[in-house]
Amino acid sequence: MPTQPITLQPNPNAAAGTSxxxxxxxxxxxxxxxSLEAPFYLSDEIFQADMALIFGRHWIFVAVAPQVPEAGDYITVxxxxxxxLIVRDDDMQVQAFHNVCRHRGSRxxxxxxxxxxxxxxxxxxxxxxxxGQLIHADHMGESFDRRSHGLKPVHLRNLEGLLFICLADEPPQDFDQLAERMRPYMAPHRLNECKVAAQVDLIEQSNWKxxxxxxxxxxxxxxNHPELTISLFEHGFGYQPGPQNAEGLARFEGIVRESHARWEAMGLPSAEIETLDSMVSGFRTQRLPLDRAGQSQTMSTEVACKKLLADFPDKALGGLSFWTQPNxxxxxMSDHVVSFSVIPVGPGRTLVRTTWCVHRDAVEGVDYTVENLTRVWNATNDQDRRLVEESQIGVASRAYEPGPYSPYTEGLVEKFCAWYVDRLRAGVSTLR
Structure with missing residues (x-):
């Protein structure tokens, strides 16, 4: 039988006091x-709870620092x-504010x-x-105090070029731990010294989860992903171990060990760190080899940009992956960085923003082409859009009921859902 909808206060700013x-x-x-019950994907009330208690209280990834390269450059999210409003100030520091005038609230x-x-x-x-300081306001009288009417700040952290914001008054403190552990992995790729080569927004008609x-x-x-899987080792997808794949799994594990030893010797940390469901600011990282040429996530598996991100001794550095909760x-890679930000728009509508960055001195048409740089993930994103939209249709059916995850290939899905449920429980516990 279909699960009955729940009733919550629809305004996230009035969540307190709600039944x-x-x-x-x-x-x-x-x-x-x-998997989760249907209302988690369909209910407007649960969507509002997600916005208030997940996106309103946790560190969320929203942009890369190269989107605001010079003083006065800004983006809005x-x-x-x-x-x-995210802006780079005259001291070249990135600031974040509510994009709201302190006079009468205009954007x-x-x-x-x-x-x-x-x-x-x-x-x-x-x-x-x-x-964010108010420096001019006509006709407000001599007693008006401009100093008390500056823009309202938003917590912002620049993690080696990745910009995270938190809308809560008191953000989770364990982001410092995340940053300390991730900086050695990310710093060699010098994202702060990159430029944005391309950015694509995709709206998926599905719930963000x-x-x-x-x-x-x-x-x-x-x-489903013929372009992406060109550069991925098949046995890196996750397999149920058995006699039929024992040799392949052993070979892949040997490639990983050998690659990690080589990269660590170059000063590139590679070992897995896994905290997706054990920290408030859950994250995971690991550097894994790419198949064939092993250089980049391209159709040829060779670098998409001739100018590497740093003075790397080798183009074949595999791919350092970094996942953060919730979005x-x-x-x-050696030649570029690709980042994905997921922002809920409605219960069944989600923005996926993909940003490709290359070295700031790389020249389009000489060192890289946007089509080659973006081809794999543009195709993959569109394929994923179709998959999640079909899932959204399916969970709305009266026949839907939560199905079991594979312990061999969907362990990280369970970690995401466990983190989400735990954080929503923690948020609900603070409501009257």
């Missing part, structure tokens, strides 16, 4: 190792009802990306500098 008994019941009866910057000298409200021309679950496994890769994944 959450039905949501608590759904969370408590979640069966480990199985919408997270639910909140518009966030300050409408465009997704641009450049400015000061931040000027289009309504009444209140003017802020790039640190289906997008994330799909990313966390490659059970579906064979038969991102990234692949660092």
């Amino acid at each position: 959450t008994a039905a949501l608590r019941e759904l969370l408590e009866r979640r069966r480990a190792g199985y 919408d997270v639910g009802h909140d518009s966030i 300050l910057c409408e465009a997704h990306q641009g450049s400015l000298g000061n931040i000027v409200c289009p309504y009444h021309q209140w003017t802020y500098d790039l640190t 289906l997008t994330m679950e799909n990313n966390r496994e490659c059970y579906h890769c064979v038969g 991102s994944w990234h692949h660092f």
Whole structure:
């Protein structure tokens, strides 16, 4: 029988004081190792809880620092009802503010990306500098205190070129631990010294959790991702061990050990770190070899950009993968970095933003072409869009019930769902 919808307060800003008994019941009866019940993917009320308690309280990945390369460069990011302005100030530091004028609430910057000298409200021309301080406001009287009307800041962390924000008053403190462990892995790729070669936005008609679950496994890769699997070792997808694949698995494990030893000797950390369901700011990383030429996630598996990100002694550095809860994944190679940000738009509508970065001195048409750089992931993203949209249709059926995850190929899906359920429980426990 179909699961009955639950009733929650639809406004995330008024979540406190809401009756959450039905949501608590759904969370408590979640069966480990199985997909979530239908309301988690369909309910507008649970979507609002996700925005308030997951995206409103955790560190979320929203951009790369090369999107704002010069002083005055800015981008805007919408997270639910909140518009966030990210700008590089005159001291070349990246700042984040609520994109809201302190006068009467007008949105300050409408465009997704641009450049400015000061931040000027289009309504009444209140003017802020790039640190968010109010520097000009006509007709407000001699007693008006500009110092108490600066832009409201948003917590921002620049992790080796990846920009994370947190909308909570008190963000999770364990991001410092994440950053300390990840910097040695990411720093050699010098993302802060890159430029954006391409960015593509894709809207998926599905719930954001289906997008994330799909990313966390490659059970579906064979038969669905012909472009991506050119560069991936088949036995890296996850297999149920057995006599028929013992030799292949052993060979792949040997390639991983040999590659890790070679890369570690170059000063490139490669070993797996796994905290996806054991930290509030859950993450995972590992550098894995790529198949064939082993250089990059391209159709030829050779580098897409002739100018490498750093003075690497070898082009074949495999792919350093970095996953974060709740909304991102990234692949660092010798020649480029590709990052993915997942932002919920509605219960059945999700933005997937993909950004490709190359060395800032690389010349398009000489060192790389955008088509070659983006071909694999443009194709893969569109294939994944189709898969998750079909899943969204399926979970809405009265025949849907939570199905079991493969312990061999879907372990990271279970970790995502376990993290999500745990964090939603923690958030619900703070509501009256």
